Amino acid sequence: MTSLPRAGRLPMPASQLSFQVVQGIRPLPEPLARPVLAIGNFDGVHRGHQAVIATARAMGARLGRPTLALTFEPHPRSFFQPSVPLFRLTPAREKLDALEATGLAGAIVLPFDGTLAALSAEAFVAEVLVGTFGIAGAAVGFDFHFGKARSGSPAFLKEQGAQHGFPVEVVEALLEADDTISSTAIRRALESGQVGHAAHMLGRHWSLRSVVIHGDKRGRDLGYPTANLALPEEIQLAFGIYAVKLTVDGIPHDAVASYGRRPTFDNGRALLEVHIFDFSGDLYGREVEVAFHGYLRPELKFSSVDELVRQMDADSRAARAILAASGS
Template identity: 55%
Template sequence: MPDATPAALGSPDLRVAGPRAFAVSRGAAPPPAALAGAVAAIGNFDGVHLGHRAVIGRAEALARSLGRPACVLTFEPHPRAYFRPGEPLFSLTPEPVKLALLDHFGLDGAIVVPFDAALAATSAHDFLADLLVGRLGLSGVVAGYDFHFGHDREGTPAFLLEHGRALGLAVEIVERLALQGGPVSSTAVRRALQEGDVEQAARLLGYRWVVRSTVQHGDKRGRTLGYPTANLRMTPGFGLRHGIYAVRIALDGVVHDGVASYGRRPTFDDGAPLLEVHLFDFSGDLYGGTADVEFAAWIRGEEKFASADALIARMDQDSAEARAALARAQDVPAPSVLPLRP
C-alpha cells in the first residue's frame, strides 16, 4: 500500500486545462472521435481524491504508451444512490464538479454511463464484452484494487484482468494508496468534512474541496448586519459540519476571498441548512450566478447569539480570522483548483 507521494501518483499533481476541448460522452453509444479507442480509468471517482488520481495517472501513462486518448468512465447516479434510494448520499463531487475537476487535471474526456436497472442486471462478462469493448470501443482500462462490477458485484479485479485481456483490452489494476498510514478513500474524505476538518480533506483530495451551486435570493438579513452574503443551497445528504469557514469563491472566472457560514442560522430562524458566503471587499449583484466555493480552513462551530450586536462582533472576529487563514495560503496542505471551467 504505497504512500501518497508525487512519485506514487505518477503524473504532475495539478495540470490546469488549456484551450483544448474536454469531450463528454453520455450513455452506452459509441463515444465521439476524440475518445475513440480510449484508455479509461473506470470507477465512481466521487471526490477525485489522490487514490482516484493514482488510477487516472496510470490510465494516462497506458494511453500514452498506446497512442490513445485517456478518459474516465464513471457512473451516474452513484450506484449506492441507486441501490439505497432512501438514504441520501453525501456526494463529494456531484457530476458537474467531477467533470470540471477531470478537465482541470488534464484528461481528454469522460464517458458517463447511467447506472440503472439494465446496468445493474448486466453480468460481469457482458459488461466487459458488450459495453466496454463492443459499444464503447475501449482499448484499455485501469481500475482500483476494490473495483467491482456486474450483477451482484461478481466482477472482481482478478476477473477484469483475466477476461478483459482475453477480450483484447489492456488492463491494469492499481493497489490501495495510503496517506500517513491511513487509506485514501471517499469515505475518509466524507468523515473529515463531517468533522469540519477541511484541511485533512484537502490532504486526502490533493486539492481544497469545492462545492458548486447557484446564488439564490435570501432574506437580505446579512446586508442589514453589514455582511451581505451569497446564499447557496446544497444537495440532499450534504454532510459538512455546521460552522464558519475561510473560503474562496469563484464567480465568472474571478476568485474572491471570503468567509462562509454553513448551518441553520440559530440566532434568527433555525431553518433549513444554507451556505452563506460573505465576499471580502466586494460589491455587486451575484443573484443567479453559478459559484464554486473552495474551503480553506475551519474557524468555529455554529453558535446562537443573544443579540444581533453580539453576532456582528463575532462576525468581525470571524472575518479577521478568515483573512489571516487565507493569507497563510502556502500553509494550506493542498493547492487550489479555482477557477474551474464551467
C-alpha cells in the same frame, strides 16, 4: 500551511486538449477510438482516483491511444438505495470538470439503471468494454467491482483482459497515515469540519456550486452583507464558520462563510451565508463556486447582537489570515 499535492498529474498532450463527453453505450467517435479507460465512480476525483487516471494515461501514452474515464451516473449507491441520501463530493457536472482537469481526452458516462445493474461481469466486458468501446487497455482501483451483484473484481478484469487481448493495471490503495484515501473518508472529514484534511486527500480544496438566493437581509443590517446559498439536503458539511473563496465569473474572492441554522435568530433551514471581503455587486440569481479553505469554529448561539458582531469581526480577521497564508 503546506501546499496541496498534485497527485496523478501528467503533462497534457496536444492531442488531448479538447475534452469530449460520450453519453451512454454507443460507438466512440474516431478521435477516441480504441481507448485506454480509467474505470470507476470517481466521486470527488481525489488523489486515489488521480493515481488510477495517471496509470491509465501512462498506458495510453505507451500504446499510442487516447485515454478516457469511464464513469456512471447516477452513482450506483443512489440506484440501489434511492431513499438514502448520498453526500456527493462532485455532482455530475463538477465530476466531469474535475476529470477534465486531469488531462484526459474525455469521459464516457454510462447511465446506471436496471439494465446495466443486471448485466453480468462477463457481459460487461465482452459487450460493453470490448464489443462497443473496443478498449486497448484499462486501469482500475483495488476496490473496483462491476457487473451483477458486484461479481466482477479487479482480478477478474485482468483475467478477462488476457482473454480479450487488452492489458489491465490495478492501482493499490493510496494510504495517508495508514488510512486509505477514499470518497468515504473525505465525506467523513467534511462532516466533521476537517476541510484541511479533506483538501489533502482531494489534492485541492473541496468546493460546491450553487445559485445565490434572496435572504432576510439581516447580514446587511449587521454590516456583513452575505450571498446566501441553499444547499441540497444530502450535503452533510459540518455546521460552523469557514474561511472560503467565492468565485464568480472566473474571479475568486476571499470571504468568510457561515453554514447552519442561525440559532441566535431563527434556527431555520440550513443556509450557506458568504460574506465577501471588499466586494460590492449584485449576485442574486448568479451561480457561484465556494471553496473551503479552513474551519474556524462551530455554530454558536449568542446572547446579544453586539456579541455576535464582535465574534463576526474576529471570524473575519481569522479567515483573512488563513486565506493569506494558503496562497491559493
